[in-house]
Amino acid sequence: MLGSASMDTPSVPPKALAKRESAIAEPAPDRTDVGEIGGWGRVMQPGREVRDENLERLTRDAVLCRGLGRSYGDSSLPPPGVSDVAGTTLADRVLSFDPQTLSLRAEAGLSLRELLRVFFPRGYFVPVTPGTTFVTLGGMVASDVHGKNHHCAGTFGEHVTALKMRVADGSIVECTPEVHSDLFWATVGGMGLTGHILEVEFTMVKVPSPWIYMESERVPNIDAYMTGLAQAAEQWPMTMGWIDCLSSGDNLGRGILMRGRWATPQEAPESFPEPKKRPGVPFVFPQFALNPLSVKLFNEAFYRKHLRKQASGITHPEAFFWPLDAILDWNRIYGPKGFTQYQCVLPKSAGPQAARRFLELLSTLGGASFLCVIKDCGAEGRGLLSFPMDGISIALDIPVRDDTQQLVDKLNEHVIDDGGRIYLTKDNYTRPEHFAAMEPRLEAFMEVRKRWDPKLRFRSAQSVRIFGDPVG
Amino acid sequence: MKAVILGGTKGMGRALARQSAGRGDAVFLLGRNEADLQRSASDCAARSPDSKTVGHALCDLEDPDSFAAALDAADEALGGFDTVIVTAGMFGTQEQLEADTVRLRALLTVNFAHTILFCEAARTRMMERGGGVLCVFSSVAGDRGRKPVVLYGASKAGLSAYLEGLDHRYRDAGLVTICVKPGFVRTGMTEGLKPPPFAGEPGAVASRVLGAIDRKRPQIYAPAIWAWVMWVIRLMPRFVMRRVGF
Known part of the structure; x- marks a missing residue:
């Protein structure tokens, strides 16, 4: 236990807090006008983020929390008829860390970036990291994020030991896999719809060095890619790869396959990997910048850049885990209409040809996309709406066009036939009937949700769209 | 550095306390809310x-x-502090303060009279042991009487004058006084206000302030661009200031 403070100190009861507030400062300032708010895909709607360092105060009347807004679609946006979401990013304190048990507890708005800035140089890492560090702990729980090590470590939720939450009746409860376990597992991957996550406690991991040993391989087509991925998963704790989904014929699904592990202290450089300087995208690209030709050229260049068939060596962890974090505001390249990400998982039962069939469908539908990410997933997590399941996950960015809805519909119908499902964190277009067909666990989730929140107070634009939650 | 921070649980004070602790300084926090202090x-x-x-x-x-x-508690815990940082203070928009005299009175008292009383208490302690650093957050709002911040600005103008005088009077005796003048910084205090151009982030302000403490600079604007902005505003003739909105 660090410091003189203890995490189980009772917090100030709300009434006492309110009295203190009236004395000095902290007035509710005149709010700015309701502007526009969007997810990472930059599809905007009316709305406003209201932030406060004190999450207990902030969440008293809120219908939804929003962290760093990195979910692509409408998961972090207010439902129709509601203007405000509670922004958690000012509530970002580490409350305890025990170097023996590796248990860390923090306020839900703490970003992964800040957490790692403090703890990574000391040799500690998170058990699971998504593809960006611009996420909050609360968001990591709500999306039950997964990473390159999913086939070994599962999702982030598997490593969470406790959550402090504000639930619908206004009370604040601590839930764990043992205490209020129904609430706990509905909240892991529950998209913030079961209550407001105030604090997160989870177990960190100790890493042998801060560097990554990586092997990457150029593979000529999807079949070779899938075989390579399966082989790598048996021996490597981290795997993933990029596919050029514009290539066709014999080249269909050519790509770069990567496998990695933490470098041993012997092979790692002595220095700590210094944070990389980040260029930014200073403005929103015009609509014409992204066209089939420019995307094709980019994909071709990415494939050709990998000169040798195979490469290996020590790699900077930022380049390995979060390559896109190197470009600030990269979502602006998709132009004024924004983009969506389509991510689905196809189960093992769909057979070894599932990825090939998906890519073939994609190329007939003509969804121009930059590289698409394909990774195999391990067993399904315990979170009631947790995304990954035993099979392969496919993710691709799709610029918003007039026919985006039809494109997503067709992909969804294919995924339903294969017994797969989509990732809510990325979604902006899935129809309710499609989601219901993909998600046999939905009923169980809604049952727990209604047990804790009978009036469905906690809602998002997405939950109204997909679950049919009440408006206003 | 053995630093006492009044206001270190929130906003710029939180960022400063973190960075100071993060670089190995001994830190002691003062504030109004026990639970918040513990966290x-x-x-x-x-x-x-x-x-x-x-x-x-x-x-x-x-x-x-x-x-x-x-x-006393800080002295005991730190074995005699050598740096005192004050980031605490009240804020209200001109409209809010004009409409609420109770709040106005509290703000004028806290930002001016009581902050100075606190500084005096810290000053005498540090001077008894040969000196130290007193670093206090005033505001760019105190540099010039301006339409949108007449009342808040007046409280900070008085504080800035005190801090400048203190530095002149006691620098030779070993007490370094630093007046920090933040422009608009995105914190809980300014949440909901429309950020003007050059709005800053608390982390960047904190590193600038720590630099000023290390180099014993008597006055610092943060973000840095505000030094130029305020230089222009200070040079403006009255008849211009009367016409402009800021």
Whole structure:
């Protein structure tokens, strides 16, 4: 236990807090006008983020929390008829860390970036990291994020030991896999719809060095890619790869396959990997910048850049885990209409040809996309709406066009036939009937949700769209 | 550095306390809310490279009677502090303060009279042992009488004048006084206000302030661009200031 403070100190009861507030400062300032708010895909709607360092105060009347807004679609946006979401990013304190048990507890708005800035140089890492560090702990729980090590470590939720939450009746409860376990597992991957996550406690991991040993391989087509991925998963704790989904014929699904592990202290450089300087995208690209030709050229260049068939060596962890974090505001390249990400998982039962069939469908539908990410997933997590399941996950960015809805519909119908499902964190277009067909666990989730929140107070634009939650 | 921070649980004070603890300084937090102090103390301790314990004590700028005991506690925990940082203060928009005299009175008292009383208590302690650094957050709003910040600005103008005088009077005797003048910074205090151009982030302000403490600079604007903005505003003739909206 660090410091003189203890995490189980009772917090100030709300009434006492309110009295203190009236004395000095902290007035509710005149709010700015309701502007526009969007997810990472930059599809905007009316709305406003209201932030406060004190999450207990902030969440008293809120219908939804929003962290760093990195979910692509409408998961972090207010439902129709509601203007405000509670922004958690000012509530970002580490409350305890025990170097023996590796248990860390923090306020839900703490970003992964800040957490790692403090703890990574000391040799500690998170058990699971998504593809960006611009996420909050609360968001990591709500999306039950997964990473390159999913086939070994599962999702982030598997490593969470406790959550402090504000639930619908206004009370604040601590839930764990043992205490209020129904609430706990509905909240892991529950998209913030079961209550407001105030604090997160989870177990960190100790890493042998801060560097990554990586092997990457150029593979000529999807079949070779899938075989390579399966082989790598048996021996490597981290795997993933990029596919050029514009290539066709014999080249269909050519790509770069990567496998990695933490470098041993012997092979790692002595220095700590210094944070990389980040260029930014200073403005929103015009609509014409992204066209089939420019995307094709980019994909071709990415494939050709990998000169040798195979490469290996020590790699900077930022380049390995979060390559896109190197470009600030990269979502602006998709132009004024924004983009969506389509991510689905196809189960093992769909057979070894599932990825090939998906890519073939994609190329007939003509969804121009930059590289698409394909990774195999391990067993399904315990979170009631947790995304990954035993099979392969496919993710691709799709610029918003007039026919985006039809494109997503067709992909969804294919995924339903294969017994797969989509990732809510990325979604902006899935129809309710499609989601219901993909998600046999939905009923169980809604049952727990209604047990804790009978009036469905906690809602998002997405939950109204997909679950049919009440408006206003 | 053995630093006492009044206001270190929130906004720029939180960022400053974190960075100070993170680089290995001994830190002691003062504030008005016990639970909040405990959480921030844990946060600072977790960031301390050698896991130093971070102590805390209650201290309320509305209640000058709380100052002595708080500084005693800090002295004891740190073995005699050599730096005192004050980031606490009240804020209200011109409209809010014009409409609410109770709040106005509290703001004028806290930002000017009580902050100075606190500084005096800290000053005498540090001077008894040969000096130290007193670093206090005023505001760019105190540099010039301006339409949108007449009342808040007046409280900070008085504070800035005090801090400048203190630095002239006691620098030779070993007391360094630093007046920090933040422009608009995105914190809980300014949440909901429309950010003007050049709005800053608390982390960047904190590193600038720590630099000023290390180099013993008597005055610092943060973000840096505000030094130029305020230079222009200070040069403006009255008839121009009367016409412009800022």
